[in-house]
Amino acid sequence: MGSISDISNEFIREEIEEYLERPEEKTRFVDMFLEASSKMQDIAAALIDGDHHTVDELTEQALNEGVEALEIMDDGLILGMGIVGIKFRENFIFVPEVLACARAMKAGMSHIEPILSDSGIDPIGTVIMGTVKGDLHDIGKNLCIMMLRGAGFVVHDLGVDTSEEEFMDAVEEFEAPILGMSALLTTTMPNMGKTIDAFIDEDLREDVKIMVGGAPVTQTFADDMGADGYGKDALECVTLAKEFLQETDDDW
Ligand code: B12
Numbered sequence: 001m002g003s004i005s006d007i008s009n010e011f012i013r014e015e016i017e018e019y020l021e022r023p024e025e026k027t028r029f030v031d032m033f034l035e036a037s038s039k040m041q042d043i044a045a046a047l048i049d050g051d052h053h054t055v056d057e058l059t060e061q062a063l064n065e066g067v068e069a070l071e072i073m074d075d076g077l078i079l080g081m082g083i084v085g086i087k088f089r090e091n092f093i094f095v096p097e098v099l100a101c102a103r104a105m106k107a108g109m110s111h112i113e114p115i116l117s118d119s120g121i122d123p124i125g126t127v128i129m130g131t132v133k134g135d136l137h138d139i140g141k142n143l144c145i146m147m148l149r150g151a152g153f154v155v156h157d158l159g160v161d162t163s164e165e166e167f168m169d170a171v172e173e174f175e176a177p178i179l180g181m182s183a184l185l186t187t188t189m190p191n192m193g194k195t196i197d198a199f200i201d202e203d204l205r206e207d208v209k210i211m212v213g214g215a216p217v218t219q220t221f222a223d224d225m226g227a228d229g230y231g232k233d234a235l236e237c238v239t240l241a242k243e244f245l246q247e248t249d250d251d252w
Helices: 010-019 023-035 038-048 052-064 069-089 095-117 139-150 164-173 190-201 219-225 234-251
Strands: 125-131 153-157 178-182 209-213
Touching: 010 023, 010 038, 010 069, 023 069, 038 052, 038 069, 038 095, 052 069, 052 095, 069 095, 069 139, 095 139, 125 139, 125 164, 125 234, 139 153, 139 178, 139 234, 164 178, 164 190, 178 234, 190 209, 190 219, 209 219, 209 234
Parallel strands: 125 153, 125 178, 178 209
Antiparallel strands: none
């Protein structure tokens, strides 16, 4: 493990010391922040602080200075949200504070969205994306959508709290060969399986490849519920969608 004192941002150093109690988590975050530039640490710090104005400003500034959108997403925004998640889990902060951080995340995403979503190529396929019923988390789904659009996919975003019927209707309406479902709660994860079952019941399962993701979802869970693929992050989401496209093309 690198030394925490080598992290340039003082706020980040204090957050790690004060809130990260599990040794393995502390080591992991120290290493990740050591890999992040001081600019990215500043963005992460502002996000953890729930300061959307500063995230907005620093993200725009970093882009103007030539920092890659993906670097800002991974080393600034997502890394910062990782600390927020731990503080939330350990009851150091509660929903209102997390909402402020989510707002800050969205302020940063609003700058990187046009860049990541702009593929400049002809559309390569259609994907339906949504967060499952009962679940209001949409940050990760929205990142996946940006990356999919950036890779040339046309994405129809069904938003959050999406019912089985809404997923099926959208797949039929847009004749989409790919469906992606996101879930962040262990209580809503089973709704992915229920949606897959609904596709089977309506005799629509063969028409669509289904991928799933979200922090609590695992490959095993995805296999058990009969999904075609699981992706741990937005990059894997794009890889999966491209693989599905290839397989669908091969079937013709
Ligand atoms: C932000 C947040 C909120 C915000 C959401 C704001 C928003 N607009 O999304 C608010 C404050 C609203 C919220 C509410 C709640 N939350 Co919350 N929340 C979080 C938090 C801190 C971060 C989630 C996040 O955005 N992560 C960052 C993104 C980038 O990561 P991601 O979502 O995992 O997405 C990535 C991958 O998973 C993947 N991916 C995502 N979707 C998909 C889809 C496909 C197809 C693929 C391939 C990949 C993929 O790619 C993404 C990009 O890399 C998590 C903590 C955590 N560790 O996840 C808790 C967390 C998910 N929340 C939790 C809880 C308990 C709640 C509440 C029940 C709290 C309450 N008492 O009310 C409510 C539930 C509301 C509801 N019905 O949904 C728990 C869930 C615990 C559990 N076991 O189920 C967590 C884990 C916190 C904890 N306690 O540890 N939350």
